[in-house]
Amino acid sequence: MSLMLPSASPSARSVVGVAGDLSAALRGESELLPRAESVVLVVVDGLGALGLRGHSGHARTLSGAMTKRDVAHSVFPSTTAAALTSIVTGAWPGEHGLVGYRVLDRERDVLVNQLSGWESDGLDPLAWQPVPTVFEGEAAAGRETFAVGLAAYATSGFTRATLRGATFVPALTPEDRVEAAFALAHDHPGSFVYCYLPEVDKAGHRYGIASAEWVAALERIDAALSVRVPAGVGVLVTSDHGMVDVPVHRQAVLDESHLRGVRHLGGEPRMLHVYLEPAADESAVLSRLRTDLEGAADVVTRDDAIRAGLFGPAVTEAAAARVGDVLVIARASWAVYDGTAADQRNRGMIGQHGAMTDEETRVPLIRLGAFAR
Structure with a gap:
């Protein structure tokens, strides 16, 4: 039986390179992005490129800024633990080791949850995920780094595995998180800011991407990102994966x-x-x-x-x-x-999500602010 490989070409852009592109833009050395005084990486969890295009009327800011070229490919498996880690480390799952949602710790012969089970399953974030993050790299270069997300994630094992090196800034709503991220980038020239928006993913899991609830979550994220980006700040909006509805x-x-x-x-x-x-x-x-x-x-x-x-x-x-x-x-x-x-x-x-369909693996890569086309 032959393995059905994804349709992405070897030269296709990958989420693995996103952090490196942003770091290079801060130095004015990116071949893909113009120079920016500060950068903001927005990750809309669960938002596939095909899902966004199929609901473009409900996301006028994002779809209006998205050209045919503004697409990247996620990693395999197309799941949050693997893909988010690849985005913030610039490493493939085969390097950082988060190769799925639940995997076997063979030494102990137990399944461990690589997204939410770090504490309960006894995982050491630094040993289990040893690849340096983009935040550690930027901090070593003398630049400030911030991660804006829900307060519940501030001290989690997954955060310590993937966002270490960044100052965590909690904010409750999507609007608050985007506002905080843009303000941090403006107030701290030369900074690298990460902003995590999980609302679309949560709605999709519970109700499906064909639901009114998913559309409402997308509309709210789009509205949050419609605010003015401070001058000199480059914003890149992407995702870890898309979704399919399973009947x-x-x-x-x-x-x-x-x-x-x-x-x-x-x-x-x-x-x-x-x-x-x-x-x-x-x-x-x-x-x-x-x-x-x-x-x-x-x-x-x-x-x-x-x-x-x-x-x-x-x-x-x-x-x-x-x-x-x-x-x-x-x-x-x-x-x-x-x-x-x-x-x-x-x-x-x-x-x-988790498999290799275009719906799961093609994600948006949208430029706003100083990066806008």
Whole structure:
């Protein structure tokens, strides 16, 4: 079975390079962006380029500033833990090691949540994610860095893994966060400011991207970003991933007969990490899952995925150890669930991401302020 690779060309822009572009713009050395006195990186979690274009009438500021070229490609898997880390480190998941939502800590033989489980799962942010952040790099160069987000994220393990080096500034609403980010960039010349807006992602997960709630969240973000950008401040608006809506009839559920030889199921419903029992026959599990999920998902080995470059051009030993022995990558609008799990709440999630569709992997890269075309 051949692996269905993403359609992005090797020269396509990636979110992995966003932070480097902004840093170069501060120095007047970017080949893609004009020089700016300060820069603001706005990440609208969950906003795909296709989703934005499909709802352009509800996002006049963003869609009006977005040309056909203003698109970047996310990483694999197209999930928040992997992609946000790539955005702020400039490293591929195969380097920074956050290769999915839940992965196996093989030393302890336990699944760990790389987004929200740092404290409960006992992860050391500096050891588990060792790649320096853009904020550490800018601080070493003598520039001030700030991260604006919800107060609940200020001291989380994920924040310490991905935003270390930045001064965290809490703000409650999207409007408050954008205003604070623009003010920080204006008041601190030469600074690098990060602004995180999770509202679209949250609405999409709960209600789907075809819902009135998702449209309302998009309209609110667009309005927040419609305020005047201070002179000399360059703003780049992007996202970590897009989304697809998963209808009930596209839920593939794995029961015990499908999972013989499987010790743990990690990842997320659109990109499962399958970890095998030590004595399991990998080829037998692979063959069975390919048959059981024919048409719904691509099923490949870890070696296949790494050789195909899905996790980036280089994969560290630590990152490779976190990748499942077998990967289940959902096609179209399918999602694959563990029917043996006690907690089935995630089957109520409508908007999902993690796989390789254009809806999930193409994200906007919109220039505002001093970067406007």
